[in-house]
Amino acid sequence: xxxxxxxxxxxxxxxxxxxxxxxxxxxxxxxxxxxxxxxxxxxxxxxxxxxxxxxxxxxxxxxxxxxxxxxxxxxxxxxxxxxxxxxxxxxxxxxxxxxxxxxxxxxxxxxxxxxxxxxxxxxxxxxxxxxxxxxxxxxxxxxxxxxxxxxxxxxxxxxxxxxxxx
Amino acid sequence: xxxxxxxxxxxxxxxxxxxxxxxxxxxxxxxxxxxxxxxxxxxxxxxxxxxxxxxxxxxxxxxxxxxxxxxxxxxxxxxxxxxxxxxxxxxxxxxxxxxxxx
Numbered sequence: 001x002x003x004x005x006x007x008x009x010x011x012x013x014x015x016x017x018x019x020x021x022x023x024x025x026x027x028x029x030x031x032x033x034x035x036x037x038x039x040x041x042x043x044x045x046x047x048x049x050x051x052x053x054x055x056x057x058x059x060x061x062x063x064x065x066x067x068x069x070x071x072x073x074x075x076x077x078x079x080x081x082x083x084x085x086x087x088x089x090x091x092x093x094x095x096x097x098x099x100x101x102x103x104x105x106x107x108x109x110x111x112x113x114x115x116x117x118x119x120x121x122x123x124x125x126x127x128x129x130x131x132x133x134x135x136x137x138x139x140x141x142x143x144x145x146x147x148x149x150x151x152x153x154x155x156x157x158x159x160x161x162x163x164x165x166x
Numbered sequence: 167x168x169x170x171x172x173x174x175x176x177x178x179x180x181x182x183x184x185x186x187x188x189x190x191x192x193x194x195x196x197x198x199x200x201x202x203x204x205x206x207x208x209x210x211x212x213x214x215x216x217x218x219x220x221x222x223x224x225x226x227x228x229x230x231x232x233x234x235x236x237x238x239x240x241x242x243x244x245x246x247x248x249x250x251x252x253x254x255x256x257x258x259x260x261x262x263x264x265x266x267x268x
Binding site for chain 2: 024032033039050063093101111130145
């Protein structure tokens with residue numbers, strides 16, 4: 001598994017980055033969403049390579065399944081009429097590149113200069129240990145996330161609901 | 167074994183591409199998609215740290231579960247704001263939302 005995962009990392013990484021660039025650069029929103037699905041699937045593959053199988057399946061269920069469908073629905077509900085033609089190469093887009101380059105440079109310098117105590121053999125625990133960690137030590141935040149989701153669902157319905165005509 | 171730094175470099179690259187999209191694109195749905203890319207980049211970094219951790223492997227994975235939950239909530243609210251905005255003015259450009267400009 002180790003030799004395979006170190007060999008498979010680079011093609012998957014290239015795929016993820018290429019899909020991410022396509023998400024930003026496609027003019028057609030549907031194409032952008034499809035590239036985003038490819039990117040999420042690549043991230044799920046990275047999770048498998050990092051021995052996080054449960055997270056990989058959650059990633060596929062949540063991102064590749066649910067969030068992508070939600071975004072595709074939103075694209076179809078908000079069909080643009082003649083917009084989206086000169087959306088990309090405006091002034092702000094060129095100003096964004098140096099800003100992002102500076103942020104990336106700082107992060108790369110931090111990564112390069114930090115000292116890691118990385119283990120050679122340690123790896124993510126299996127699903128059983130993860131579940132016991134999640135439901136014993138982190139049970140309260142876990143329940144809190146469900147509350148956040150409930151509030152978000154109610155808020156989303158309230159925002160997207162059609163106004164009643166009086 | 168792939169060194170930890172390579173995973174972190176990938177995470178930085180993905181984060182920067184997402185930030186570029188958030189700053190450069192003006193359609194609110196694309197902005198939400200690029201925000202998701204940034205969240206995914208952070209998830210990759212967390213899982214990589216968790217995998218290479220000597221102290222408590224797996225703690226980063228637990229954190230990623232919470233990030234997933236909050237990301238789902240954020241997408242739902244963001245897209246419904248987009249739909250409400252479209253219903254109001256049939257446009258989705260972020261920079262047209264300037265009523266509250268002082």
